[in-house]
Amino acid sequence: MRWFWVDRFIGFKPGKSATAVKNVSLAEEHVHDHFPGYPVHPQSLMIEGMAQTGGVLVGQAFNFEEKVILAKIGRATFHRLVRPGDQIVYHAEVVDEIRPEGASIRGTITCDGQLVADIELMFVHLDKSMSGEDFGDDNFVFSADFVELLRMRELAQQFAAADGDK
């Protein structure tokens, strides 16, 4: 099992915003436990999906070289349930700008045009925000495998195309 809670990026403006989709399926095991007889996609995993959407947005700004860590969930308000068969859309926008120390994002999750959640997250660049602590050369957030996966899924081309549009 891979810890990916978005299926595809459908929009990407470097340093500004990212949009991704996730299809919730009854074939996913977790919905059978949450809850037996009444499968619902957990809100915690939607926060994770938003963190992945925002994390890639923030990570791309420094070419995936920084260790981008979810540091704070400023707010997460949910308005409706998400169930198997639903497709949810994550939209993350950078608040202000991406700084050397990290960035905040404001995000919405929608389903069929309805608001599912609004979420504020803060990310830090691990090596830049802690006082002098060294977390090593190995980027355990954006591993070589992960960056390769992005390339395989043609995200890299999307970034390049979006870059050209700037």
Next chain:
Amino acid sequence: MALSPDEIFEKVREAMVGALGVDEDEVTAEATLTGDLGAESIDFLDIVFRLEKEFGIKIPRGDLFPDNLFTDEQYVQNGKLTEAGLSELRKRMPHADLTEFQNDPDVQNVNNLFTVGMICKYIESKVSGAAN
């Protein structure tokens, strides 16, 4: 356009409410960030981000919260700030009220320096500096 102290306080209050999830009336000038408003270490960076956006200024790291000074062996002995440390602190935090702290400059008491009023004074100096 120059902001009045009241306008600065209102914007700082907004940043505190956003960053710390506290009620507006909890944010008074005397309130300490960690003791009264429950700020944790990561909140300090969040507050800096919000203030930068709110006031359209740049806050160099360590400028508003010079936390690295309190772990610097050059300035700290037996858990207390030395005379050199205090004089460095006065230089680095001209916006803070050090009257009480200098009587017992224990690093444990440092968090009491970080008040909403201290942030307001810092912003006032930054905003007027930018106008000049």
